[in-house]
Amino acid sequence: MKTIIEPFKIKSVEPIYFTSRAQRQQILETAGYNPFLIKAEGVIIDLLTDSGTSAMSAKQWAGIMDGDESYAGSRSFFRFEHTVKKLTGFDFIIPTHQGRAAEKILFSLLGGAGKYFVSNTFFDTTRANIEFTGAEAVDFLTLEGKTPALVAPFKGNIDIDALAYFIAEKGAENIPLCMLTVTNNSGGGQPVSMQNIRETSELCRRYGIPFFIDACRFAENAFFIKTREKGYENASIVSIVQELFSYADGCTMSAKKDALVNIGGFLALNDTHLAQQAKNMLIVTEGFPTYGGLAGRDLEAIAQGLEEVLDEEYLKYRIRSIEYLGEKIHHAGVPIMMPTGGHAVYLDAKAFLPHIPPHQFPGVALCNEIYLEGGVRGVEIGSLMFGKYDASGRHVAPPLELVRLAIPRRVYTQSHIDYVAEVIIETYRKKQHIKGYKIAYEAPLLRHFTALLVPL
Structure with missing residues (x-):
């Protein structure tokens, strides 16, 4: 059967x-041409983010009613802790209100x-939490991940050779942590292979650099490993997830993604001293x-969601629903990141609007036009989110x-x-305007959240 x-x-x-x-x-003008500042009731289909926007299951809502609200030693915490430990194998599980709170604690320390x-x-809030401490966040995306039209199975991988060269150049003592984002959100939602995770772990251990996973979409990444990486086609999602985490020293997670909840996150790690410091800061x-x-x-809802997200029928539907949208618009000529990733379809704004240079924010222009055309809200991941200025104040594009x-x-x-596809295709027909x-x-910091813009 073709229909999933x-x-x-x-x-x-x-x-x-x-x-x-x-x-x-009028809504867009009032919002300063920034989709983040549009009131939700003014949006017909909201694709701004998959973070905290999931629909919870009946069992999750039942858990909401059954939650133990004790300040200390809550029964619900111990269910949550047991579930996370079973998946990740990490010794210390520290709950936070969302992923960036876990990042704030980790990078502050x-x-x-x-x-x-x-x-x-690094995604935007992760990078900001690093830069807020005065440190520098450096990306080593594999070369094929920088070419949107190229079809490759694991375009979210880290460039191992470039990373090894950087470690030798800067010195391992100046690199407190390496983090792999799975799936690679800023890189088009592209997955990371188990081989790449294993090789990154080996490189980090050779130099004594702690290795962490940004685990927001760990289950979606595991499904890609099962379906695309040789040797894992008969493995269960649970076993793939457990192997993935076994190569790391810890992880951060926004539970608002693959735990299928509207709020929550955690920091998980094995280092006893770092865990104690983190708990002190948590308090x-x-x-x-x-x-x-x-x-x-x-x-309670997180614990239940972490069990539900491992269902292979759910993951098959989830990944296929993303492919479905990508196929419809790609067949109409719309340039997108290929192949489609795990949680989103990424439009290639540079190819969609080649007449708009990076310093005039083609991603913002495309976002706003899609909203005007059909009330669909997306988010720019380009020069507004990740662009910088050089010493002369000139724009440096990602x-x-x-x-x-x-x-x-x-x-x-x-x-x-289907409606979203129609809106995008119609926008593509009018792209020259x-x-x-x-x-x-x-x-x-994080200017894309609150920036006000003016059309040229």
């Missing part, structure tokens, strides 16, 4: 409010001026170590100019996705 149906039934619904193009034009953190690609910033900024009901259409888990049906933007206001 949603492996769930709908028990509760939320209304969508429809707007006209004229209304969306390890960061500082003169230090370098290395990765396949100051998040809460007692058995709740870490979360209600007991949230811990290697990729993308627009991410992140699909919330268990939220939209195939007809919603789309103009660039300039910045009217920007914050010193």
Whole structure:
């Protein structure tokens, strides 16, 4: 059978409010041409992020009612801890209210001026937490991952040779941590192979550099390993996940992705001294170590979600639903990151709008035009999010100019996705009329969240 149906039934619904193009034009102007600043009721299909936007299951909602809200020693914490330990094998599990809180603790303890953190690609908040300490975040994405149209199975990999050269150049003592993001969000949602994870681990251990996983989408990455990497086709998702984590010294996770919940995260690690330092900081910033900024009901929902996300029928549907959207628009000529990743379709804004240079933010222009055309909200992952200025104040563009259409888990049906495809294809037909933007206001860190722009 070619049609892969949603492996769930709908028990509760939320209304969508429809707007006209004229209304969306006014909404966009009011928002300073920044999709982050649009009120949610002004969006028809919201693909801004897959973080915290999942629909929870009946069993997760049952866990919400059953959550133990004790301040210390909550029963819900111990279920959460047991579930995470079973998957990751790490000794110390520290809950936080979301992934960036775990990153804040980790990089505050390890960061500082003169230090370098290395990765396949750091995402925006991870990079900001590193740079906030005075350290530098350096990416080593594999060369094939920088070519959107190239079809390759593991374009999220880290460039091992480039990483080894950098370690030798800077000195291992100046690199407190290496982190692999799985799947590689900024790199188009592309997966990382088990071989690459293993080789990165071996390299880090040779130099005594702690190796961590950014595990937001670990289950989706595991499914790609099962379906694309030789030797894993008959392995269970659970066994692949456990092997993946076995090569690492710890991980951070935003549970708002592959744990299928609306809030939550954790830091997991094996180092006793670092864990004690992290727990001390947790108490100051998040809460007692058995709740870490979360209600007991949230811990229950995370534990349940981490079990549900390993269901192969769910993952087959999840990955296929992304492929479905990618295939529809790619067949119409729309340039996208190929092959499609695990949680989103990424439009290649540089190829979509070749007449708009990077310093005029082609990704922002494309995002806004898609919203005007059909009320679909995506997010720019390009010069606004990752662009920098050189010493002369000139714009330095990142290697990729993308627009991410992140699909919330268990939220939209195939007809919603068909509508999204129609909107994108229609926008592509009108691409020559789309103009660039300039910045009217920007914050010193994470400017894309609050920037105000002006159309050119």
